[in-house]
Amino acid sequence: MLGLSSCAFAADDMSPPPTRKHDVFLSFRGEDTRDNFISHLYAELGRKKIETFMDHKLARGQEISPALYKAIEESMIYVVILSKNYASSTWCLDELAKILECKDRYGRDVIPIFYEVDSSDVRNQRQSYAEAFVKHQRRFKDHQLDAWKAALTQVAGLSGWDSKVTRPENRLIEEIVKDISRKLNLNHSFLNDYQGMIGIEKHIEQIQSLLHLESEDFRVVGIWGMGGIGKTTIARAIYHKLATNFSSRSIILNVGQEVERAGVYHVKNKYISELLGEDSTSSGLSLKSTKALLVLDDVSHSNQVKDLIGTCSNFGEGTRIIVTSRDMQVLKNAEASEIYEVKEMSFKDSLQLFSLNAFKQNYPVEPYVDLSKKVLNYAKGVPLALEVLGSLLYSRRTEEAWESQLKKLEKLPNDNIFKMLKLSYEGLDEEEKDIFLDIACFYRGYSENVVALTLDSCGFSALIGMEVLKDRGLISVLEGRIVMHNLIQEMGHEIVRQQCIEDPGKRSRLWKHEEIYKVLKNNKGTDAIRCMFLNVCKIEKVQLHAETFKMMDNLRMIVFYNPYDFTKDSNVILPTCLESLPDDLKFLRWDGFPQKSFPLDFSPKNLVKLDMPHSHLTQLWQGDKALIQIPDLAQCPNIEEVILSHCKKLGQVYSSSFLCKLKCLWLNGCISLRSLHIPSNILLTTSGLIVLHGCRDLEMFSVGNAKMGVQLHGHTVSRHRNIFTALKLREKRSRSPYEKFSNSFDLLDCLKLNTEPKHYMQLLKLEVLRKESPSLFPSLNELCWLDLSYCQFLLSLPTEIFKLKFLKRLYLRGCFNFEDFGEIKETVESLMLLVLDETAIKELPSSLHHLVGLEELSLRYCRKLEMIPSSIGSLGKLSKLDLIGCESLETFPSSIFKLKLTKLDLHCCLMLKTFPEILEPAETFVHINLTKTAIKELPSSMEYLVRLQTLCLNMCTNLVSLPNSIVNLNYLSELDCSGCHSLTEIPNNIGSFSSLRELSLQESSIVNLPESIAHLSSLKSLDLSDCKNLACMPPLPPSLNQLFGYDCPTLGRMMTNSKKDTFKFHFFNSQELDETACSNIGAESWLRITEDAYRPLFFCFPGSAVPGWFPYRCTGRPVTMKRDSQDWPSNNRLVGFALSVVLGRVDIDDTIPICSSFTYTLTYESDGRTHIVHNFNEINYYFHTKGRSRSVVQNHIFMWKYHLNLSSIGNRLLDAHNFTFGCSKLEYLSSSKSSVIVKEYGICPLYRKEKDENGGNSLRH
Template sequence: MASSSSSSPSRSPAHAFKYDVFLSFRGEDTRNTFTSHLHAALVRKKIKTYIDYELVRGEEIAPALLEAIEESQLSVVILSKDYASSTWCLDELAHILECKERHGQIVIPIFYRIDPSHVRHQRESYAAAFVQHEERFKNKVLKWRVALTKASKLAGFDSRNIGLESELVEFVVEDIVMKFSRECSSDLKGLVGIESRIQQLESLLCIDVEDVRVRTVGIWGMGGVGKTTLAGVVFNRLSSQFEASYFLADVRERSDKTRLYDLRNELFSNLLKDESLRIGTPSIGSTFIKKRLSRAKVLVVLDDVNDDSQLETLVGDQVQFGPGSRIIITTRDMHQLKVMQQLHKGADHDVVIYKATELNHEEALQLFHLNDSEEIRCGAEYTELGRMVVHYAAGIPLALKIWGSLFRRCKSTQERESFLKKLKRFPEKKLQNVYRISYDALGENEREIFLYIACFHKGEDVYRAKEQLDACGLFAEIGINILIDMSLISIKDKGWTEKTRYLWMHDLIQEMGWAIEREQHPAKPGKRSRLCTPDDICHVLEKNKGTERVQSISLNLSQITKLNLTPQAFKKTCNLKFLKLYGEDRSGHYYYPWKDCNVHFNLHDLEYLPDSLIYISWPLYTLKYLPSTFSAENLTELSMPGSQLQRLWDEGQKPRNLKRIDLSHSEQLVEVPDLSMSVNIERINLEGCGGLVEVPSYFENLHKLTSLHVSGCTNLSVLSDMPCNMVSLKLGKTAIEHLPSSIWSHEKLVRLNLDGCEGIKNLPDSIWKLYSLTYLVLSGTSIEELPSSIEGLSGLKYLELQGCKRFVSLPSCICKLKSLKTISLFGCSGFKNFPDMLEPMEHLENLNLGGTKFKELPCLIENVVGRKELVLPGCRSFETVPKSILPPSSVILWSPMSRLKLRNCTMVEEIPDCIFSLNRLSELDVGGTMIRSLPSTINQAPRLRGLVLKDCKRLESLPKLPYLLDWLDASDCKRLKTVSGLTTALTEGLDRRVPSVLHIFYNCVSLNENARRNIMDYAHLRNKATDAHLRNKATANHPELRYEVRCSGNEIPKWVSNQMEGCSIDITLPLRWSEDANFLGLAFCVVVDFHKTIHAGCGGESIFKTENGESHTYQFSNFASCGIQGDGDNSDHLVAWYDSLRKVRSTPYTNATRVSFQFYAGGSSFDRNARRMCLVKLKVKRCGVGFVYAEGPDRDAVRVQHVEATGSENSVASLETMFRKLSLN
């Protein structure tokens, strides 16, 4: 069989087809044989086929036949021995090929018992036929000959190479089905992002002729996400591969209006092609119907299922479809798919679930602007406001379609801005109706929980939310699970522990919840149950308009500037259960501000808080006390960080249900609140409460207390005994000198933090009793040594002793801590000797000995088997890299090591060659050492990504560097003269290059001209080669290409063709620049005077201008933004970077003909007089912009200039050739 692919023009999306296939054949040759078999096979596959049964034909082809050809998507031409003798057939063929040229019709030739060369060159029987045609049809002969020649060159089938006609029929039908499947992708106009989802769904369906199992795939997701659309597209693509198929639409809606039996009859009658089929009982009953269904390989789609009975009736255990059958179910309710799994548990029937996901941002933008006219797209404000709408839709296709249509109707900027505001206040009714269906299907318990989450608990910790909802008399565990199954909420994980999982809800669903709340009293928010919009809340609280119906108030402080509360603000809200004031960062995540809140609270007194309150979160509370009438008996959580509280409440309070209290950074607090009756308290946070001097003794009786955080309570000197269930105890920066003896017996204590407790001088021998201790933080204490009994802490993972000036040594038994992952002795200036590692420490990954005084690592250091990071910065006595860690003797043992940091080890003068044999070494920092050169073996380091040479004052040259290196900091290497082999490294490593690279040669004042040229030309070559490589890989989602280089000097390279003195430049864009596939982007280069700044960067903005006077601004603020660190000489420096312009290769920028660039530079330096950092504006002396192309033609002088550095001429030539090939392949 020949290849089944043939090139053809793209079909017009608007072209409609009446037939799938047109059969062209000579009746006398094949009508009753091959053609009849092929036609029957196509019909069985549900492929609509046109076949002309006229036995007698005239000389002129009938108009109806020409029309049938034009209305067919594909033509099969059966070229038999006497095909050319029929002028009718030849006219058909000529017209078929015309349709191929005009509409992209697919054409498949079948050479039936004839040599294709006879057709191509009109030999044998074809030659004889044309002898007769030459006499009668001279004006048509040439057209017919051309048609036959063209047809013979198309990919098709030669029957002589296929044994049986039945096999030939099977191959042809299979090829047609495959072509139609591929063609479906061209019929997906308007279905943005669906191709990848089709692939995922078809992969789950496992369409395989050898697969005899029945398989169900459930498409589960929220309303409007595109479940039905996806199911429909896949159904259309695959239905021809099954003996029978049926798409049963709107099951939920139709189940309400008709009996389920009628839907079952509709499904079965279509699958069995039996219109008389009627089953009126719950049981199928008829054994014959069951047998017929069990023999049929079917494809069934059940759309919008929402009830168990629907599945039991339509595809339950009584319904057995034939081997290889596939069922697709779309639903919003995960429970239905679990029911399906249960119905077929143990049977030869698989059930899998596919979660329908929202569109990503790029797909959403494309869909939103799909039907925009060119004129509309050119407006900058239109694009910006459109982006805001797209962000609001959060990837829901239905919302994007509806809002996109409405947005296009707006005639002015004012209308569009008004439309955006209206969306948030009055959501589109069509969308609300979609989500209301799911809400209406909920029970009373689930509806209440849904509204609480929509109006209050979205973003809250799951565990705590369940507690609070249970306290309201609801059944949170089962209710939340049902809401998840119904696609109304989800649970997100922050990735650390199970306790950090939080409730989440799509904004559109949340708005539906808000709308339901508004329906209670549209004009009187004080009579609603849950308040969550700032305007409504401010109105109710400031005007004292609350009522007993209000149960929750959730106020986003970032959306208001002031709040004027009267003393009676909460007087009428006597049933209020939840009160939350919170902040929201730019990414939409919640936080509870205690420092950076700009809201002015005009509150001089508060007479009343409802006793019904379960939860209070009120950061920056401005009063000294809570209302004296307030009873905290129902309170489960109180959070008032940054408050002005002096005393929380009187001793008469009985907050028995209180589980968590957070009064952190309440600096006026003079005593710990009376919590003696809080027998259920679990967490107490009093961090930063500098007025506290002691922890009450009754804390010992709070048996459920697991976490106490009093770090930063600088006057706290007395800590009482703690309950035995303590898990976390944070006492950092307190005045505590001794811990109660009972603390050292707490078997459940996991975290003990004594950071900055200078009064702590030793640890007791009984520390071994802390069996569960995982984190031990002793940084900044006055301890001199650890007790040998520490070896009993078998679960200890993190030991931090940073800045312990008096700490002298670790006990020799440290190697017995087998779980230890991190030891940090950074800044332990008295630490001189590391104990010998007598036993393997398989899990120790990070060892930080920076700032210590030891000269060498201990013997048997290779026993630290698992270590990934060795940090030795500032070890000025450290003389050499220990041989014990170097390959080959320990290459296997030390292979996990990925980071080696020797910063400021001023005695180190040489890096051993063999260190680069560490096969996982990814980062090497030897900055501030006395090395003069790097060994040439560095280019053999297979994974080295970061190399820091900063302030290596004796370094004179760089060898050929590894090709994966993406971070190189050689700043302040004032003797560095030569830089070799950059372009060679790029040539060798292109296939594995990373897209983000920064090379810094700041203040390298001795660099020669060849070195500077080599550095800058490498920048240009890398930009071109990497982008060409990425484009060749056809990865639309590849990361944005970034290359930045900083280098001392003041001469912009010649390949940056457009140059100008000063900080701005105006250039003309190439004609149709955005459509040129070879145009990779722009290279920028500026000369900046850096003035000894210790941190500096560059950026800029561009203004794209069209011929009609419009302008559109594009910021370059992120480029070259990584700082230049370390004092340097006053000198000019080159900063170069690249931008692929991916973000501006769409409207409104594409119509621009000119673009102006404004560059800026800034930094920070230390003001010795003011003793603080201050901002410095730096001067951009010269700037340049160059066009970067993938191919070699000299456009605007962008070709690479001659490079004189070692080995660079051949490298540049080979690289030019290489990326030219990449861009063409």
């Protein structure tokens, strides 16, 4: 350790435990029990070979010693003998506080023994315990006394032994030793079975934090993920890790199968008997009286959870139930307070797991590195797949055999993986199965909305079914597109393939072009086929038979699409007369349909979507006219969308009044279209859409229904009637011709304006909108979207706009001369969004409160805005407010905190000097950004932001202090005070922050950090870079895993007490750091690097020589390990290397002290070849970080780890002739020569030790 404070620091629950050296730690008052009870108990523990720590060899002092703290941390079970005079010893009380800290931090067991005292006297500090505290009051402060009392109260509430109940004493000792042995067996079982299991620690830490073991409430936690992802393994590991924290425990595996096999009551009785014991009935015990841990694994239906556990009132305080399931809905119905999603393994962990199964080591053998990556790409982080495939390939010892097996996997999935994944599919109902198979075969990667509409057109309840698939982990949605794991998609493909392995024509879905080609060419279609999905560009030309579709009676979807060139003839060639299409057809897309009409006997009564772009149709059904006008589509009463784009001879459209379900009519590219009439009973929905892009000769357009959208890019309008549902008015700007504006009428790019041209030109330029408003706005009474963005001549708005009862969105972005918003004279309920970005307004009207329906208000970069009215606090629905870049804003009203905002962003409000008082608790605010404001101080009422999580004060150069009350923000996890040049101190009580994870004081004027910083129990990252005045650093919290200290020139002393395995330590250009501090850092680096070679660590600190514990060092040139070296790797216990370099300046006057980028290489010779592993990032661009390029003013030592499980070196290293570690430099400034060089190299091999005497694994160098 760099330094160890005498205070007991509270660390977070996820801190990894220190190495175990003792089974049991005894805490006792010597004068009461040392020569009788303790001596007998110690002897019995010794006879049972239980390693026990007793402090009889340690000298007593006024304060508990670091050695005793270390012994407590390194013990598994604590036995606290609470005797008459226990509380009279402050040593005992300090011991107890430390013991309970380790219990909470590491999940350790504490066994209290009430030796000749009543537990209630201990709990309430009565009798001798009260007398002891009367004496302590004379010497110690109240906070210390309160801490000791709290510890006694806590330990007295734990399950333990009473010497007055269990008698005689020898029987009491016998029972205690039995209890300890049982707990140790459980702990050893966990250590042996799970410790070292790849990636398991991360899952355990995160789930343990969700369980909130410190709370006495009842809690259910769910574990969710796809099949084979590791839910059962994780649940078992957490069960064995935490079992000893509960008075009773039970784990039931495969609950779904067990309930199906033996019934719910059998399973329920099983766990009850395990929780309460075989004699539970006779003893009258109940679940309500026990603190239990229950794990229900692989629950398949919601009713199983309800039947098995009922309600929380059935269980005792502190009970935890863990439920695993593939179905999210099961966990939601179980009322899980938290649900942990098990995600795919990282590449690093995947490679290690696969290698352990395929090569029986942590890394792949070199010839198989690329092949291993192919397997990893196939498995995509699923542990089951990695284990199965690794074991499968283990026996295949040639590269050719691997290649062959991988090719086989591309065609057929592994049976074990398939069976596991198929369980999720089998739990679906028939419609859900159809939806799943359609997505797996056709729609992976497609837009979720498009897929939903397509599936709906096939008669499915798509949204409901897709939600079920999400809950089962079979699909997810990322950025609006459907995501499906490779293995799950392959499982879907295999289900379809197994419908008829030999004959694709007898399967329900066809999507492989070669299979569709054979079915069409040989006329092998059957009534089994439901869907056919073909990219026609991928097949050769195929001549269809006249009766190709005759046998496909159940075909509901045909998609023959061409994603590239619509102008070429289709590769699907039809006979002169195609006799039929299936009457059940619901979805028909056929790009470039090669014939002039559909079959005469095709009855499209079930057709929902007709999509025939770029086809050769001149008529739809035989007998109609050529497509100079669209025929009556009365035969299609269910049709919802018709796409007949680019019918160049189409002159006019008469739409049937029977098409009451029609939502969309696409006629874009119909360059001859002159008139269009839409009956009033169709396109009734507000999302109804007619697309007329490129209809350049359109002269007459009439519609009986105003509730629809129209797109008319590039048309002529001479007469119109009732078409304004939404109006989008912009200056002319290029826009994709296929951009879709639902609910919009777009007047862009009007080529000819035959009627009232002046009127329309004024609308576009908006020079005199107010003069036109009396005649304009009454005709827009159903307008719902008005976009006036970038209308540079607009100065103000007519008040009539706010009389539009359906107006929901109003855009004025970029109206640079718009400065008068005007008063709002009456209540406006419809307006939900108001965008005033980049306008010239100076203030908003006080009548703003009339916009009662407003949900979003954007004032971004309103550089002249000076004032926001207090009436804004009356906007009860306002949830988004954007004030970024309002450079003239000096303050804002406190009424803003009455709003339901989650984020308040005042970034670049350069004149903002005051932050208003907050008058009452504001529970919705989560993020506040005050970057680059002129704020000088924050009010003490900041504590009213009770849910605040992040507070950004970056570059608040005038900020001089933070209020002490800020520590009362119990949810604050990130505090950024970087660039606060005037900030010289932070609150002394900063250690009271319970949730703070990231603290940045970079480039502030901090001189000293308060001692209480050591108590920030959740702090992960601390940035002190560029703190030019920082002189010393107190002990830091144990939870810290990242410490930045670039360019702290005055820092002389520092201490850290971090116990995190993953640790990055950056102290660069700290010229005044004293020799003791540097020596301690070197010792700390040695301890961390040699304890565990798998955890990523990085150290940078001032120094001129590679530490002496590196066995291989070389000055001025790369270091080499020779083959004849005594420490040459000779067995498979090598796990990695510690690497070190010393970087410093050359004493040359004509160079500059700016460092280049460095990369390092590892070179070894084997099989007559030189192998190079290079381009790692540990020191690449290290000196160009934290927003600047950094000069090097002194020598620095860099140390980090290189893990063999990340490399391709493998067994070849064992045959290598030598091994060299070196660095190469990339000049950062091409015109200048860097003065920084590598002065010394060091390398130290790290080995895994054999099992030590305690059964654990450790490392040596």
